[in-house]
Amino acid sequence: MRLLVVEDESKMSDFIRKGLSEAGYAVDVAETGSAGESLAAANPYDLVVLDVMLPDQSGLDTARHLRRDDYNGPILMLTALSGTRDKVHGLDAGADDYLTKPFAFEELLARIRALLRRHHPEKQSMLRFSNLELDLITRRGRRGSKELTLTQKEFALLEYFLRNPNRPLSRTSISEHVWDVHFDTESNVIDVYVNMLRKKLEDGSNKKLIHTIVGVGYVLREEE
Ligand code: CA
Secondary structure, three states: OEEEEEOOOHHHHHHHHHHHHHOOOEEEEEOOHHHHHHHHHHOOOOEEEEEOEOOOOEHHHHHHHHHHOOOOOOEEEEEOOOOHHHHHHHHHOOOOEEEEOOOOHHHHHHHHHHHHHHHOOOOOOEEEEOOEEEEOOOOEEEEOOEEEOOOHHHHHHHHHHHHOOOOOEEHHHHHHHHOOOOOOOOOOHHHHHHHHHHHHHOOOOOOOOEEEEOOOEEEEOOOO
């Protein structure tokens, strides 16, 4: 899952970026509304966290522009204003939910999870494929009866595979959904992570589930 945070106060955006990264999301930060719009036009974000008070324009305008430009994912507004009218304006501008500053990080995380679930009914909290299970709330994975010990990045990578079973995934699409804008496209980081993930999934006598497609990338499927 890849998220965009549009927030000009660096303390606040650092706090949100660190917390969301620790929770396993790939996160990009924009400091202005227009920078956020450019990033959203270039990258497939699963959710946008949008501050209302931005230096170049109101976050309400940013929300309108994102919707105009066909961004269909959830928008969570951050506002220092707690008046009902501001919340209504935010929702009217295209936001799906709002959170009043200051907020507890746990609440931000819970709202993000709820928005992602609501926005994509198929985005249930438990992903399954073959004898593989990934619980997105407890962040635990199992293969058969064996618990998997995954790093945050391995978890995010496996989540992306599980959301796209039997579909060939290119390195570009993997990097766009699992890594942030600082990803070095020349590196072999994806191959390294896929190999580490495979070792954990295929430990022992388990059948191979992540297959290499030469010249394309990888696919999660059961062997014929
Ligand atoms: Ca602000």
